[in-house]
Amino acid sequence: MTAIEFALRTDGVGKRYRKGWALRDCTLALPAGGVIALVGPNGAGKTTLLRLVVGLLAPSTGTVEVLGHDVTASTPQTLSRIGFLAQDHPLYKRFTVADLLRFGRACNLRFDQGLAERRLAKLGIPLDRKAGTLSGGQQAQVALALALAKRPDLLVLDEPVASLDPLARHEFLQVLMGAVAEGGVTVLFSSHVVHELERVCDHLIVLNQGRVTLTGDIDTLLTEHRLLVGPRTATELDRADAVVEAVHSDRHTTLLVRDGAIPAAPGWQAQPVSLEDLVLAYLRRPSEQGAAVTPEVTA
């Protein structure tokens, strides 16, 4: 056992499909515990990264280590520690909910059927209904109950709420966060919606055009970054390595900088930045600047 238990470590991971690279040079180290958000526009490579994490895909380059084990080995022990909820929460539509639970029990080493039944009963989802006849929100809940009944150490969710209406989305997140609060599970989920993340997540990964452009603890990221507002100028851009984004209006220049807390130059005002603005600024950066990734070393 290492001193720091990593839920997920990737080293130089890339994935190439026939059409080209979907993911390149992805190096991450995410501590166990807490909620990690993977943010990026559509087509950024989020699904590819998550499928690599759960072992559905094999990386073209690099290694993926989940909970200290190489995930491509796909041993029953490793698989049983990872829960996965794929995009659009696929289920066997012709199975009844009870059949799905039996499927979970038959295919897992530790499957807490009682837990799943209690969760579903609380949500009022009958066990004798066919999965295909349930509403989208209920199907998502059944899929989540199946994943949670594995009692996973790492739960990976791909756009879990993207296809749900606001009410179902709220209920889903409530159940998910309830499970997190019960402890013991690290949650990694992808989203292209940025708002509300601050409330829910501890950790952030921004993925753009197949590259990780920002990763870190959300609180740390927010203290490291500041908005500097001053007279319209171009001189400040000399420190280009610290400037994430510069926006010029008629009279003012607004810089998003990552400089720790160096005092602002005279005539400049420093402001904290919101998480949403921070993410959007990194998503707007051209991808060749993607090299400015700071490896995550949170203890």
Added chain:
Amino acid sequence: MTWLIWRQHRTEVCVLGLLVGLFGIALLVLGTQAHDLFPGGPARCAGEAGANEACTSSFRRLDDEYGFVENLLAAFYLVPVVIGAFLGAPLLARELEDGTWQLAWTQAVPRMRWLAAKLAALAGVTVALTGMFTAVLTWFRQPFDAWEGRFQYDAFDLEGLVPLAYALFAFGVATAAGAFLRRSLPAFGVAFGAFLAVRMSVALLARPAYATPLTTTQPVPAGGSKDQAGPVPSFADWTIERGYADAAGRRLSSTEYYELEAAADRAGTNLNQFLHARGVQQFGVYHPADRFWTFQFIETALFVVVAAVLIGVVVWRVRRRMI
């Protein structure tokens, strides 16, 4: 896994089982009546058509009363592809089109174990259903085989071991097509097309060449009509080619034969006498009936090997996580 496989594929298995059962019972009923036409069993009349009076009348009644069934049996060429492709096409394709592969392969059963269990179970059902049906059909055809032999296309392709190999081949094509196309219905279509193409080209082109055929040559008899072809090759042999050769043994083209026929007409003589006088011989190229099982084994091996290669490709793709 056993429960899961049954739960996922029970519809196909039940539908196919029902069809095999219904057609099997129909064949058993008709077959019992057809067998009753041969008091000593059909085997005793093998090759006796025209020679033994009782057998000749039995064969005539068989043709009158059950000949139509024999013609319908041609449809059963498709039984192996219906069974094999119906079970093979959804094996991977349905998981891929519904996205449930992501559910199936993130449980604690490693994907290779999952795939091995599915392949073994569904290939097993394919062989079992095709085997039961073929056993009934082979029994049903016994009177017809005694009459016409079992080396012709309408018997060889339906009897013995080859239908099992055809079914495994269809299963392999459908499974592989499903892995590549990711959709069940197109995979079924591809398997159907590939089955017809491969089956036909093998039967027409490859099968006659499994062994060197024998050739018999004999002079055209002076008497009788031209249709009286003589007993060699016998009814049970598989005749590949028949024709006429000149006195030196050179085979005559059809043009040359028609010229001789026209010449006989002009001369106003009986055709056979005319040919006999010129030393024209009849030849037959054939595989003797005792090669039946050799040919069955060769063709079975051929299709099983191709099926194994296709399944190997599927296993390789799943193993490499190319799906």
